[in-house]
Amino acid sequence: MTDEQLAGIAKALAHPARVRIVRLLAAQSECRGHDVFAGLPLAQSTISQHLRVLKSAGVISAHAVGTSMVYCLSKPVLEEFLNALGGIASDAAICDPGQGDDR
Amino acid sequence: MTDEQLAGIAKALAHPARVRIVRLLAAQSECRGHDVFAGLPLAQSTISQHLRVLKSAGVISAHAVGTSMVYCLSKPVLEEFLNALGGIASDAAICDPGQGDDR
């Protein structure tokens, strides 16, 4: 996963409202648009924008059911992100500030 | 971990240059400032700003050694972030778009 892709997913998650949306979608198997709009203290248009950001990043998907929308968390995308970042983190050595007196 | 905290870490990672920095720090046990400045095609002041963002979010730490700086990845912070997000992801049910014909 490139830096750009990684940063792209991170950017999609870089707002509390969007994290909240992700949580909502993870908690409910039925993830209707109405529930999302009701679950946040924001204007409908603002939430719709946040949904668009998440969808563009591939973090969620959307499909119409009857007259309304159903949003779903894209588990694979989230897991790829976590794996990529986890791979970086596990490479990291412990940094020991104590050895500063190298004179 | 609150939505704000989660979004805060994500925001710190929401730029390719900062992802690159994180990778650099993970790859080297010696993470000197000079190496970071040399590792990115950006002005020194810009990179310093990115380092500040990462440091504010707690993703990295910095300490002086002699006349220069040493930056370190904060593994615990990164891992807490990954765990929080992983917890959300593992809660998620598979969303099945096929059952849309619920009329």
Added chain:
DNA sequence: ATCGTCAATCGTAGATGAACGATACACAGG
């Protein structure tokens, strides 16, 4: 004391983001 190095900060310009109300559009029901 002067110089060069390393890093942080300042000031600025342009791009992007966040929030809202208003509007548009598709569709279901009366």
Added chain:
DNA sequence: CCTGTGTATCGTTCATCTACGATTGACGAT
């Protein structure tokens, strides 16, 4: 046909981000 519901999009305003050059400050070396 008219109306209400559920979403998306538009246009705007204000805030934040990104990048840069210039400057500053600390330190070591000459």
